[in-house]
Amino acid sequence: MTRALPCAVELHDLTKSFGDVLAVDEVSAVALPGEVTALLGPNGAGKTTTLRMLLGLVAPSSGTATFGGRRYDELTDPVRRVGAVLEASGCHPGRTPLDHLRILATASRLPKDAPTRVLAETGLAADARRRVGEFSLGMRQRLGLAAAMLGDPDVLVLDEPTNGLDPPGVRWLRGYVRRLADEGRTVLVSSHALSEVEQTADHVLVLAHGRLLRSSRLAALRAEAGVGSRVRTPDPDRLCAALQAAGHRFRRTEEGLAVDASPEEVGELAAAHGVVLHGLVATADLEQAFFRLIQESGSARRPASTEGAGS
Amino acid sequence: MRALVHAEVLKLRTRTAAWLLLATLGLVALTIGESVPKVGDPNASVSLDDPGLLAGIVGIGFGVPEVLVVLLGGLAFTQEFRYGTITSTYLGEPRRTRVLVAKWLSLALASVVITIATLAFSATFGIALISSRNGEVTLATQFWQTAAAAFVVMAAYCVIGVAVGALVRNQIAAAVGVLVWMLAVEQTVTPSFPAIGRWMPGGATDALLQLGPELGLEGKLLSAPVGGLVLLGYTAAALTLALLLTPRRDVL
Ligand SMILES: Nc1ncnc2c1ncn2[C@@H]1O[C@H](COP(=O)(O)OP(=O)(O)OP(=O)(O)O)[C@@H](O)[C@H]1O
Ligand SMILES: [Mg+2]
Numbered sequence: 379m380t381r382a383l384p385c386a387v388e389l390h391d392l393t394k395s396f397g398d399v400l401a402v403d404e405v406s407a408v409a410l411p412g413e414v415t416a417l418l419g420p421n422g423a424g425k426t427t428t429l430r431m432l433l434g435l436v437a438p439s440s441g442t443a444t445f446g447g448r449r450y451d452e453l454t455d456p457v458r459r460v461g462a463v464l465e466a467s468g469c470h471p472g473r474t475p476l477d478h479l480r481i482l483a484t485a486s487r488l489p490k491d492a493p494t495r496v497l498a499e500t501g502l503a504a505d506a507r508r509r510v511g512e513f514s515l516g517m518r519q520r521l522g523l524a525a526a527m528l529g530d531p532d533v534l535v536l537d538e539p540t541n542g543l544d545p546p547g548v549r550w551l552r553g554y555v556r557r558l559a560d561e562g563r564t565v566l567v568s569s570h571a572l573s574e575v576e577q578t579a580d581h582v583l584v585l586a587h588g589r590l591l592r593s594s595r596l597a598a599l600r601a602e603a604g605v606g607s608r609v610r611t612p613d614p615d616r617l618c619a620a621l622q623a624a625g626h627r628f629r630r631t632e633e634g635l636a637v638d639a640s641p642e643e644v645g646e647l648a649a650a651h652g653v654v655l656h657g658l659v660a661t662a663d664l665e666q667a668f669f670r671l672i673q674e675s676g677s678a679r680r681p682a683s684t685e686g687a688g689s
Numbered sequence: 690m691r692a693l694v695h696a697e698v699l700k701l702r703t704r705t706a707a708w709l710l711l712a713t714l715g716l717v718a719l720t721i722g723e724s725v726p727k728v729g730d731p732n733a734s735v736s737l738d739d740p741g742l743l744a745g746i747v748g749i750g751f752g753v754p755e756v757l758v759v760l761l762g763g764l765a766f767t768q769e770f771r772y773g774t775i776t777s778t779y780l781g782e783p784r785r786t787r788v789l790v791a792k793w794l795s796l797a798l799a800s801v802v803i804t805i806a807t808l809a810f811s812a813t814f815g816i817a818l819i820s821s822r823n824g825e826v827t828l829a830t831q832f833w834q835t836a837a838a839a840f841v842v843m844a845a846y847c848v849i850g851v852a853v854g855a856l857v858r859n860q861i862a863a864a865v866g867v868l869v870w871m872l873a874v875e876q877t878v879t880p881s882f883p884a885i886g887r888w889m890p891g892g893a894t895d896a897l898l899q900l901g902p903e904l905g906l907e908g909k910l911l912s913a914p915v916g917g918l919v920l921l922g923y924t925a926a927a928l929t930l931a932l933l934l935t936p937r938r939d940v941l
Contacts, residue, residue: 434783435776435940451783462780468773477699478774485696485781525777 385459385532386410387432387566391441394427394588401427403588404441409566409581411532414559416575416596417568419585420672425568426465428585429537432566433462445533457486461526462535463519471511475502475521478510479528488528496524501550515542523551534558536567540574552578572668586672603667607641610634610657611648620651629669636665690791693782697765697795709757710803714810716753721746721814741902743815743826744835748898750811751839755846755894758800759867762850765792767860775940785936789855796847804843808836831899834913838897841917845924849890852927855935883909893919 387409394402402424409415417425430436432443434450445453445460453459469478479493497503500520505513510521519542526534536555540548556578559565569575575582582599584592592599611617614635621628624647627638634657637644641660648655739745769775782788819826850867857863871891879886879895886892887910896916901907911919 430939430941433780435779437937437939453783456783457781460780464776468776470768470772470774481696481699482777482781484699485693485778487692 385446385564387415387443387445387533387535387564388447389428389432389441389443392428392431392438392443393440394424394431394436395439400588402431402438405585405588405590406441407583407590407593409564411564412559412562413580414555414565414567414575414578415581415583416572416579417566417583417585418570418572418575418668419568420570422587423570423585424588425570425585426537427588429462429464429535429566429568433460433464433535435464455486455529457482457488457529457531459529459531460533460535461529461531462537463522463526463539464535464537465541469510469518469521471509473510474507475510475513475524476506478521479525482525483528486529492528492530493524496527499527500524516544516547519543520547523554531563533564534566536565538568538570540569548574572665584668584671586675589675591671591675599667606661607637607639607644608634608657608659608661609637609644609648609655611653611655613653616651617648617653620647620653627670627673636661636669638670690787690794693787693791694794694798696781697791698798700765700768701761701795701799706761706799709761710806713753713757713803714806717750717807717811718814720752721750721811721818739902741829741831741899742819742824743812744829744831744899745903746815746818747808747811747832747839748835748900749903750807750814751842751898754803754807755842756868756871758796758803758843758847759850759853759871760864761799762792762796762847762852763854763857763863763867764860765796765851766854767858767863770858771860779940786932789851789931789935792851793848796851797844800843800847801840804840808839835898838899838913838917842894842897842920845920846894848924849927852931855931880904880906887911887916888919890920890923893917893923 389405389407392402392405393400405424405428417428419425427436428443431438432450442449450456450460469475473481475497476493479496482488483490483492494503494506497506500523502517502520502524505517510518513521519539523536523539526536534555539551539555543551555565555567559578559580567575567579572582576596579596582592582594582596583590608631609617611634614630617635618628618630621635621637621639621644624639624643626643626647629636641658645655645658648658766775769778778788779785782791816826853867854863857866875886875889875891878889879892883892883906887896892910893916895901895904895906896910897913897920899913901910904910910916
């Protein structure tokens with residue numbers, strides 16, 4: 379199914395500084411209808427600031443952000459065009475989700491049945507009359523999503539929507555987001571972990587230190603990623619030292635060490651240093667490509683920032 | 690705009706607001722009751738037969754509701770910033786001046802309700818009080834002037850309250866600031882330094898409500914019309930500042 383008025387999101391030289399902090403630095407990018415576009419970046423990369431500028435909540439220092447060529451505040455019926463879930467957007471704890479959604483629906487002249495429809499869609503129908511103050515983080519996140527879907531919008535903007543969701547919730551969200559894009563909507567979703575969007579995103583925008591490092595198809599990023607490995611060892615410190623000495627990039631994760639080198643190289647290195655391994659698998663996942671991009675940008679930036687400090 | 694105002698009215702219709710209204714009427718009774726001993730006291734500045742007596746009682750009765758509407762107005766924005774609902778409010782209506790105006794209108798509606806309730810309550814209470822002491826109840830011109838002035842004062846105060854909330858954003862800071870200003874600063878300055886106090890919003894309000902005799906400040910306040918103009922001046926200033934700054938500030 380394609381929608382009548384698909385609406386692309388365009389960022390053009392978008393820039394924002396908060397005093398001395400350059401939060402977003404000349405970001406230009408496009409998110410297309412029918413696709414899930416992931417805005418990826420570590421903490422403080424500028425994702426939230428970018429999305430808030432897009433939605434007219436934060437004024438850009440320069441540049442523009444538009445939906446089908448129009449700024450958010452120029453849209454007629456914005457709620458029917460764009461739905462958004464932002465971190466730190468909330469609900470009065472004394473209200474029920476139904477009251478909260480009714481207030482929003484009233485303000486935007488939406489149909490009376492819209493609140494119940496979106497509550498059902500987001501799996502909150504049974505909790506419609508509880509006070510939001512009693513809600514868990516994940517339920518609030520679903521309520522945020524319900525509010526975003528009230529106007530049945532063409533574009534969805536989600537800022538770290540998996541925050542607080544349990545694994546089934548994350549899976550549900552993936553399917554939901556995918557379906558919305560397949561219906562022809564434009565979905566722009568931010569995340570700090572590539573693994574979260576790996577299964578849903580079509581296009582990836584990598585952001586670090588406010589700058590757009592990459593805009594590419596997920597498939598292209600995957601092809602470039604090359605082979606890496608994931609290692610489990612009871613003695614990570616020694617292995618890390620060995621990896622460092624051999625010039626391999628690595629990173630500690632919950633599942634062990636993610637190393638930017640093939641399993642052969644890692645296995646031989648471990649053997650040479652007498653480090654016991656409990657697990658060694660090849661990973662072609664994107665996490666490494668992402669990780670490398672960000673690290674490279676970090677090292678490329680350091681001289682620039684010292685320069686800035688000196689002047 | 691009608692839809693926006695409707696949504697704002699829905700936000701106001703909370704249990705907290707209802708309790709605040711009830712508490713206010715209780716406090717109105719206390720304020721008037723506090724002036725009871727003075728009524729009929731031969732040394733009081735206003736005698737039992739004074740035609741302005743009922744007007745005075747009614748005017749005094751507005752002391753607490755005035756504070757209430759400023760606080761309630763202040764909540765309109767600070768509550769939204771506190772709970773983060775401002776994001777969805779602005780997503781629904783990105784033209785922020787319209788949100789501001791809708792909040793003003795919804796609070797003006799609320800202030801009309803509060804004003805009518807206070808008027809009915811304090812007039813009944815005042816009449817009962819005067820008759821019980823065998824005084825003469827006169828619905829003199831001054832009574833109607835004070836009643837009309839009360840609507841103006843309450844509408845002005847809710848505009849000021851909303852503007853304060855829009856500018857300060859922090860709920861506690863706004864509420865504490867309003868309470869300190871209205872209950873401490875003005876209450877101290879007006880009686881002690883009427884030359885300054887009469888130019889403050891509170892002094893101008895007392896003048897507009899013709900409360901000089903009741904407050905023992907006869908002749909020291911501005912005339913009612915000038916008082917009204919000063920109050921409108923403050924209201925216009927608050928309105929302008931809020932209209933200018935609200936659309937420009939980042940919502941984080
Ligand atoms: N109000 C503000 N004042 C000053 N600096 C700010 C403000 N808001 C954000 N920043 C800075 O801007 C940069 C980008 O912040 P932003 O919140 O957009 O990052 P993010 O990518 O969303 O991070 P996270 O993954 O932690 O949510 C950070 O360096 C942050 O410190
Ligand atoms: Mg963020």
